Amino acid sequence: MHLVRAHVLVCGGTNCTSSGSQQVREAFKRELEKNKLEQEVKLVETDCHEFCETGPLVIVYPEGTFYVRVTPEDVPEIVSEHLINGRVVKRLLYKAPVDETRIPTYKQLDFYKKQCRVALRNCGSIDPEKIQEYIARGGYESLEKAIFEMTPEQVIEEVKRSGLRGRGGGGFPTGLKWEFCRRSPGDLKYLICNADEGDPGAFMDRSVLEGDPHSLIEGMAIAAYAIGCREGYIYCRAEYPLAIKRLKIAIAQAEELGLLGENILGTDFTFNLHIKEGAGAFVCGEETALMASIEGKRGMPRVRPPFPAQRGLFNKPSNINNVETYANVPVIIARGADWFAAMGTEKSKGTKVFALTGKVNNTGLVEVPMGITLREIIFEIGGGIVGGKKYKGVQIGGPSGGCIPAELMDTPVDYESLIQAGAMMGSGGLVVMDETTCMVDLARFFLNFTQAESCGKCTPCREGTKRMLEILTRICNGEGVPEDIETLERLGRVIKSTALCGLGNTAPNPVLSTLRYFRHEYEAHIFDKRCPAHVCTALLVFSIDEEKCIGCGRCLRACPVGAISGAKKEPHKIDPEKCIKCGTCFEKCNQGAVLRL
Ligand SMILES: Cc1cc2nc3c(=O)[nH]c(=O)nc-3n(C[C@H](O)[C@H](O)[C@H](O)COP(=O)(O)O)c2cc1C
Ligand code: SF4
Numbered sequence: 001m002h003l004v005r006a007h008v009l010v011c012g013g014t015n016c017t018s019s020g021s022q023q024v025r026e027a028f029k030r031e032l033e034k035n036k037l038e039q040e041v042k043l044v045e046t047d048c049h050e051f052c053e054t055g056p057l058v059i060v061y062p063e064g065t066f067y068v069r070v071t072p073e074d075v076p077e078i079v080s081e082h083l084i085n086g087r088v089v090k091r092l093l094y095k096a097p098v099d100e101t102r103i104p105t106y107k108q109l110d111f112y113k114k115q116c117r118v119a120l121r122n123c124g125s126i127d128p129e130k131i132q133e134y135i136a137r138g139g140y141e142s143l144e145k146a147i148f149e150m151t152p153e154q155v156i157e158e159v160k161r162s163g164l165r166g167r168g169g170g171g172f173p174t175g176l177k178w179e180f181c182r183r184s185p186g187d188l189k190y191l192i193c194n195a196d197e198g199d200p201g202a203f204m205d206r207s208v209l210e211g212d213p214h215s216l217i218e219g220m221a222i223a224a225y226a227i228g229c230r231e232g233y234i235y236c237r238a239e240y241p242l243a244i245k246r247l248k249i250a251i252a253q254a255e256e257l258g259l260l261g262e263n264i265l266g267t268d269f270t271f272n273l274h275i276k277e278g279a280g281a282f283v284c285g286e287e288t289a290l291m292a293s294i295e296g297k298r299g300m301p302r303v304r305p306p307f308p309a310q311r312g313l314f315n316k317p318s319n320i321n322n323v324e325t326y327a328n329v330p331v332i333i334a335r336g337a338d339w340f341a342a343m344g345t346e347k348s349k350g351t352k353v354f355a356l357t358g359k360v361n362n363t364g365l366v367e368v369p370m371g372i373t374l375r376e377i378i379f380e381i382g383g384g385i386v387g388g389k390k391y392k393g394v395q396i397g398g399p400s401g402g403c404i405p406a407e408l409m410d411t412p413v414d415y416e417s418l419i420q421a422g423a424m425m426g427s428g429g430l431v432v433m434d435e436t437t438c439m440v441d442l443a444r445f446f447l448n449f450t451q452a453e454s455c456g457k458c459t460p461c462r463e464g465t466k467r468m469l470e471i472l473t474r475i476c477n478g479e480g481v482p483e484d485i486e487t488l489e490r491l492g493r494v495i496k497s498t499a500l501c502g503l504g505n506t507a508p509n510p511v512l513s514t515l516r517y518f519r520h521e522y523e524a525h526i527f528d529k530r531c532p533a534h535v536c537t538a539l540l541v542f543s544i545d546e547e548k549c550i551g552c553g554r555c556l557r558a559c560p561v562g563a564i565s566g567a568k569k570e571p572h573k574i575d576p577e578k579c580i581k582c583g584t585c586f587e588k589c590n591q592g593a594v595l596r597l
């Protein structure tokens with residue numbers, strides 16, 4: 001037997017793979033063989049560590065040395081320096097954004113220090129294609145406990161006491177939802193997992209599906225036992241091929257071990273799980289549209305009631321939860337409701353996974369206890385704003401969420417506080433903005449998305465969002481009129497209260513929240529014909545300050561349309577008729593002579 005003295009973990013998650021981690025792994029394989037180290041150093045491919053921006057990631061244990069942006073060319077040095085001579089390759093360590101110190105290990109990174117991993121507990125630590133690795137970490141013990149030691153009612157009671165609320169957006173209490181469905185009359189009931197994850201930029205569910213599919217399957221099996229469902233569906237978008245592949249492997253493995261399918265663990269409990277691939281329409285994430293899509297119909301929402309617990313899939317009582325919601329369940333059963341409820345705030349228990357993106361130094365997935373402040377997430381975990389720029393605010397809750405300004409950065413992240421601030425938890429998108437973001441343009445960007453995704457079934461959403469988008473586009477083009485602000489507010493309120501489904505009910509949020517906190521930016525666009533963040537091209541004016549210009553000609557040579565003229569060492573000029581407002585001269589001039597208004 002050989003003694004393994006070191007483990008080299010190469011991240012094989014989707015993002016690291018796209019930045020070349022497979023080539024890095026191949027390079028390690030070759031280099032370890034070349035140095036005859038393959039017996040004493042074990043090479044392991046893991047799933048996502050949620051710090052994708054710094055990938056491809058390599059972690060060397062037992063120390064936990066954390067190497068970032070590793071290329072195949074770096075591998076011989078890691079092998080010879082670190083694995084043979086015991087010296088850390090400092091240049092490949094993560095550099096802290098503010099003081100630029102090199103951080104040697106995984107555990108010392110600010111990005112991970114404040115995190116608390118419950119839903120993501122196994123992601124990046126196990127091989128998701130081996131059920132044995134999940135079982136070795138206590139996997140399927142909760143299912144066994146539920147079936148042999150608890151009645152279905154006791155399972156529901158435990159989930160209710162834990163305070164778990166839906167992580168898919170609405171935040172409805174999970175145990176209560178299960179109870180409604182259990183009490184609904186009918187022999188055939190369906191259990192559904194919403195793995196549609198349609199928010200642009202969100203990848204928390206994909207991370208669980210790819211990195212720890214058994215936690216979802218176990219959570220669903222426990223729910224099926226509690227509610228009394230024999231059949232289950234995971235509705236996953238077809239754009240997630242790796243997630244679907246891993247789910248298929250995991251379902252087959254669980255069936256083989258008697259943990260899914262007929263007579264689970266030798267009892268009379270049967271639960272069959274199927275995968276349904278969705279075509280990727282955002283509206284198909286809405287529960288009634290999703291069920292229509294599983295039935296083979298066009299994915300359009302319908303009026304509720306009846307709620308899915310009464311009449312859902314194929315008109316049978318159905319329970320639908322999000323991936324992260326189910327992934328929390330095995331831990332609640334294993335460690336108890338009190339343990340789970342000890343994390344978070346009075347009404348929002350446990351943790352939440354966020355996709356932290358935008359103008360922040362550390363981007364990636366973060367799982368934090370509810371109640372943590374936005375300041376802690378953005379400045380401690382996220383390492384502050386890129387380039388030391390001024391923090392302006394955060395768009396939270398995906399395309400239908402809202403913008404919370406810098407003044408409210410001590411807002412606790414919980415369901416109620418976010419709603420009060422005009423945003424929402426949503427599925428967990430968190431886009432950080434700095435002084436260079438135009439809030440009118442941002443609102444237009446998100447509305448453009450929801451408008452395009454509107455299914456067109458009801459008038460307020462179909463027509464109303466279109467009108468709002470037209471107004472926003474006009475404002476960004478410098479053609480806004482004074483009544484626009486009031487019209488946007490009125491339309492927004494009407495659409496929110498009259499649209500048929502959650503898409504329309506929330507689509508105006510980015511506009512209404514930016515009008516609430518950044519009204520002055522709308523006014524600057526409409527009344528002063530000025531974009532304070534210098535984003536809206538139509539409103540920009542470039543000119544040259546004659547006093548500062550030294551006539552070096554850098555701008556003249558760089559201008560793509562020949563709009564700049566002037567003799568050498570003489571002040572230059574911009575012809576506004578020719579200028580296409582590309583901003584190149586502004587960037588090129590090192591005298592600060594180009595003015596951008
Ligand atoms: C337009 C729209 C899109 C949605 N997309 C998703 C989604 O991608 N994933 C999800 O879990 N829930 C989504 N939801 C929420 C679901 O309708 C539903 O509330 C949720 O799956 C319930 O699970 P939970 O209680 O565990 O949150 C969406 C809702 C709307 C209105
Ligand atoms: S609110 Fe929008 S997405 Fe929802 S049913 Fe109406 S038109 Fe369709």
Ligand code: SF4
Nearest residue numbers: 549550552553555589
């Ligand atoms: S780059 Fe600046 S200093 Fe040089 S000619 Fe242009 S405006 Fe003048």
Ligand code: SF4
Nearest residue numbers: 559579580582583585
């Ligand atoms: S903004 Fe672009 S097009 Fe206009 S003058 Fe400068 S470089 Fe030329």
Ligand code: FES
Nearest residue numbers: 013016048049052
């Ligand atoms: S894919 Fe490697 S850290 Fe996310």
